[in-house]
Amino acid sequence: MSRPGSYLKTVAWTLLALLFLYPMLWMASSSFKSSNLEIFGHPFSLPHQIGFANYQKAIHQGHMGSYFINSLWVTGLSAIAVVCFGAWAGFALGKARFPLRRFCLALFFAGMILPVQAYLIPLIGLLEKFGIHDSLWALILPYTAQSLPVAILLFAAFFASLPAELEEAAKLDGVRTARFYFTILLPVARPAVATVGVITCLNTWNEFLMAMLFIVDPGMKTLPVGMIAFEQAHNTDYPALLAGLSLISVPTLLVYAIFNKQVIRGVMAGAVK
Amino acid sequence: MTHRGQILFFAPAFLLFLVFVLIPSTQTLIDSFYSHHGIKHQFVGALYYRYAMTDPRFHQSLANNLIYLFWTLWFEVVVGLALATALEKNTRTNHLLRVAFFSPAVLSMVVVGLVFGFLFKDGVGVLPGMLSEGRALVTTSVISGWASAGFFMIIFLAGLANIPEEVLEAARLDGANAWQTFWRIKLPLLKEVIYVALLICFTGAFKAFDLFWVLLPNQDHASIVSTLLVKEVIKFDNKGYGSALAVILTALVLLTVAAMIGAKNLWLRRERNRA
Numbered sequence: 001m002s003r004p005g006s007y008l009k010t011v012a013w014t015l016l017a018l019l020f021l022y023p024m025l026w027m028a029s030s031s032f033k034s035s036n037l038e039i040f041g042h043p044f045s046l047p048h049q050i051g052f053a054n055y056q057k058a059i060h061q062g063h064m065g066s067y068f069i070n071s072l073w074v075t076g077l078s079a080i081a082v083v084c085f086g087a088w089a090g091f092a093l094g095k096a097r098f099p100l101r102r103f104c105l106a107l108f109f110a111g112m113i114l115p116v117q118a119y120l121i122p123l124i125g126l127l128e129k130f131g132i133h134d135s136l137w138a139l140i141l142p143y144t145a146q147s148l149p150v151a152i153l154l155f156a157a158f159f160a161s162l163p164a165e166l167e168e169a170a171k172l173d174g175v176r177t178a179r180f181y182f183t184i185l186l187p188v189a190r191p192a193v194a195t196v197g198v199i200t201c202l203n204t205w206n207e208f209l210m211a212m213l214f215i216v217d218p219g220m221k222t223l224p225v226g227m228i229a230f231e232q233a234h235n236t237d238y239p240a241l242l243a244g245l246s247l248i249s250v251p252t253l254l255v256y257a258i259f260n261k262q263v264i265r266g267v268m269a270g271a272v273k
Numbered sequence: 274m275t276h277r278g279q280i281l282f283f284a285p286a287f288l289l290f291l292v293f294v295l296i297p298s299t300q301t302l303i304d305s306f307y308s309h310h311g312i313k314h315q316f317v318g319a320l321y322y323r324y325a326m327t328d329p330r331f332h333q334s335l336a337n338n339l340i341y342l343f344w345t346l347w348f349e350v351v352v353g354l355a356l357a358t359a360l361e362k363n364t365r366t367n368h369l370l371r372v373a374f375f376s377p378a379v380l381s382m383v384v385v386g387l388v389f390g391f392l393f394k395d396g397v398g399v400l401p402g403m404l405s406e407g408r409a410l411v412t413t414s415v416i417s418g419w420a421s422a423g424f425f426m427i428i429f430l431a432g433l434a435n436i437p438e439e440v441l442e443a444a445r446l447d448g449a450n451a452w453q454t455f456w457r458i459k460l461p462l463l464k465e466v467i468y469v470a471l472l473i474c475f476t477g478a479f480k481a482f483d484l485f486w487v488l489l490p491n492q493d494h495a496s497i498v499s500t501l502l503v504k505e506v507i508k509f510d511n512k513g514y515g516s517a518l519a520v521i522l523t524a525l526v527l528l529t530v531a532a533m534i535g536a537k538n539l540w541l542r543r544e545r546n547r548a
Contacts, residue, residue: 013366017373020419024377026399027388040397081289089286092279099276104287111294113530115480117499118523119297121506121516122304126297145293148286177278206381208483213507224383228487231387238391245384252379260372263379267427 090155348418
């Protein structure tokens with residue numbers, strides 16, 4: 001291709017990428033600006049000075065600090081539970097001799113398609129009956145259950161793809177199933193564990209609908225729901241609101257930056273919403 | 274591994290799935306046939322389903338779902354395919370561009386909704402008027418495209434990477450230009466991936482909630498079935514009608530998937546007969 005043509009192409013792609021990134025760049029730069037006037041009057045300029053006053057405001061007045069910790073607990077525990085239970089069930093289902101194997105696989109496939117609205121409304125009453133409404137468990141347990149189908153199907157496919165000789169050899173050495181699973185299989189399954197873990201973290205961190213319906217206590221809110229409460233209480237304090245929005249987004253963008261490969265693999269497995 | 278061992282490994286996941294997904298799903302179906310006042314339940318048969326058939330808000334919401342589906346097909350899937358085709362080569366620049374286009378996909382839709390809500394806010398925003406009654410649905414679809422086109426790009430890139438180099442080489446030797454190669458060679462070979470992308474896009478258009486709820490609160494003209502049913506439950510305390518709408522929404526998603534699987538089987542059979 002000719003020089004000027006490729007030069008034009010580079011400029012066009014750079015502009016398109018900047019246009020795409022603009023909302024995020026605007027959010028990040030506005031979170032440091034000192035007033036609404038600076039945010040909306042100069043939407044394309046960098047902040048005059050970098051200060052963290054907006055973040056302090058979001059964390060203290062907007063309670064984003066406590067929402068952040070709630071989100072960390074919910075996300076961490078859900079991801080651990082999904083990886084553990086998903087890998088165990090996938091291990092069992094990966095075996096050809098599992099009773100009702102095809103039925104179970106079909107069941108989890110259906111569970112993967114099922115929209116959250118299918119089981120959302122009765123869960124409100126159910127969680128109350130269990131006495132765990134308005135606690136972080138009211139989110140951890142449904143999130144885990146919701147994420148399990150994809151995780152199980154992924155793990156089952158992964159374990160089924162491993163050579164059968166692996167288990168035969170272990171059996172000859174007198175290794176029991178449970179020990180075989182924990183000492184030999186789980187280390188081999190690291191790529192699947194990483195994919196499921198990273199994807200569950202992203203989905204759980206961002207989940208909004210259940211968190212909005214199951215949590216009333218302001219002290220138990222997670223970031224997305226807390227952010228809405230913050231927005232309703234301080235709906236014109238844009239510098240602080242945008243600091244709050246940045247606080248929610250930085251962890252997921254960091255996870256994407258660090259675990260790029262796992263995120264992409266999760267997308268291809270159909271595990272990202 | 275003994276059967277007992279298998280069941281032990283399987284049990285925790287299955288119990289959680291049973292208690293928090295399967296049983297509540299069945300309960301939704303049951304609840305949709307009852308009226309609920311406090312703790313009193315009364316069997317009302319298909320009353321709420323009949324009501325939905327005559328409820329203009331439901332008609333409007335369902336129509337909005339379909340309009341949203343139509344637009345996201347373009348802004349998410351077609352844009353994603355275009356990006357993937359343009360950034361197919363594994364160069365450094367292309368890697369950077371892919372990261373730029375995918376990164377909005379990891380953001381919470383609450384963040385996406387609020388940020389665009391601020392940018393489009395009448396009076397102060399950078400682009401006011403984008404969320405007016407006539408434009409709200411298209412704007413929401415564009416924002417959806419902004420958030421998800423990168424996701425579809427990744428899916429299509431995986432498909433493109435699976436096309437054997439020899440096929441493309443042969444096309445080049447035959448003198449096919451880039452346009453012809455795309456329409457005659459790549460697109461037909463991407464059949465499987467396109468199918469998956471359409472499945473995700475179609476079901477996603479019914480499952481959508483967060484963006485509509487955050488970006489267009491109190492705009493009843495722009496409600497979709499999922500926001501309508503949540504409003505019925507939390508604003509009007511009408512659990513029976515909300516459940517009926519949830520059942521209808523679930524049925525729409527499941528029917529879409531079933532229809533797509535059916536269409537695929539039909540297509541495969543026709544291909545086999547022709548061969």
